[in-house]
Amino acid sequence: AQSVTQLGSHVSVSEGALVLLRCNYSSSVPPYLFWYVQYPNQGLQLLLKYTTGATLVKGINGFEAEFKKSETSFHLTKPSAHMSDAAEYFCAVSGSNYQLIWGAGTKLIIKP
Amino acid sequence: GAVVSQHPSWVICKSGTSVKIECRSLDFQATTMFWYRQFPKQSLMLMATSNEGSKATYEQGVEKDKFLINHASLTLSTLTVTSAHPEDSSFYICSARGQETYNSPLHFGNGTRLTVT
Numbered sequence: 001a002q003s004v005t006q007l008g009s010h011v012s013v014s015e016g017a018l019v020l021l022r023c024n025y026s027s028s029v030p031p032y033l034f035w036y037v038q039y040p041n042q043g044l045q046l047l048l049k050y051t052t053g054a055t056l057v058k059g060i061n062g063f064e065a066e067f068k069k070s071e072t073s074f075h076l077t078k079p080s081a082h083m084s085d086a087a088e089y090f091c092a093v094s095g096s097n098y099q100l101i102w103g104a105g106t107k108l109i110i111k112p
Numbered sequence: 113g114a115v116v117s118q119h120p121s122w123v124i125c126k127s128g129t130s131v132k133i134e135c136r137s138l139d140f141q142a143t144t145m146f147w148y149r150q151f152p153k154q155s156l157m158l159m160a161t162s163n164e165g166s167k168a169t170y171e172q173g174v175e176k177d178k179f180l181i182n183h184a185s186l187t188l189s190t191l192t193v194t195s196a197h198p199e200d201s202s203f204y205i206c207s208a209r210g211q212e213t214y215n216s217p218l219h220f221g222n223g224t225r226l227t228v229t
Contacts, residue, residue: 036220043118043205043220044156090155100218104155 002027002093006103014111019078021106023065023091026072032094033074035065038105039087047089050074061085086110114140116208118221125196125228133191133224135206141186142208146218147179150203162189196228 007022025031032051036044048059055067061084065076074091091103115138125131135145144163148156160176162168162183170176178200180192189208193200203225207218 043116043222044207044218045220046218102155 002031002101004091004093004101004103006089006091006106008106009104010107010109012109012111013081015083016080019063019076019081019085019108021076021089021091021108023074023076023103024072025074025091025093027093033065033067034092034094034100035059035063035074035076036090036092037061037087038090044090047076081108081110083110083112114138114208114210114219116142116206116219116221118206118224120224121222122225123227125226127197127228128195130192130194131196131226133193133204133206133226135189135191135208135221137187137208137210137219140208140210140219142189142210143186144209145183145189146207146209147181147189147191148205148207150205150223156205159191193226196226198228201226201228 003026005024013019034049035047037047038044047063048057050057050067058064063078065074067074088105088107090105092100117136117138119134123131146161147159149159150156158171159174160168160170160181162181164183164186168181178194183189203223205223207220209218
């Protein structure tokens, strides 16, 4: 069975600082991993995904994530935070029945 | 890219009435659609999975007689909240997937904010 753990329900960084949102997963099969972003009162938007191949995945809005099998992690990073990055971020792994198994979400707060 | 349109974006209804939420895939055929519910400050909770032309599969604890799901075509799924109560107030989000592969991403609607008074 798959599961996803996001460390930290809230992460606060200063504008211009590094953003690091943590995601660890468990999966009995090779995982497909996703990061989604949700802006207030909106649906979710795919940031990036890992399927196979290159372990460093680049997404939209300057975000990237690295798949580390040995650490069962898929942390999301951005070198320099922008005010517009304030949102909730969800990590997910694809389950055996094509559903997504979701992490609890991390709310990113950007301080001016 | 693939677009999923969800309507209405917000609705207020009186207790005891029914509300229908539509989810449409605009430029692809959605063989599978998912309905989620999101409580404030919580993650998404999968309510049900619907496949075109067949009955929806509901998650444990979700009342199928209260949350009616219809997936009549490859581009439309509807969620009807019947006899709504204030505790049904929530944010409902649909998502759709065109190809049944593990790595194909879901495409999400913008959600519907339901308030039951």
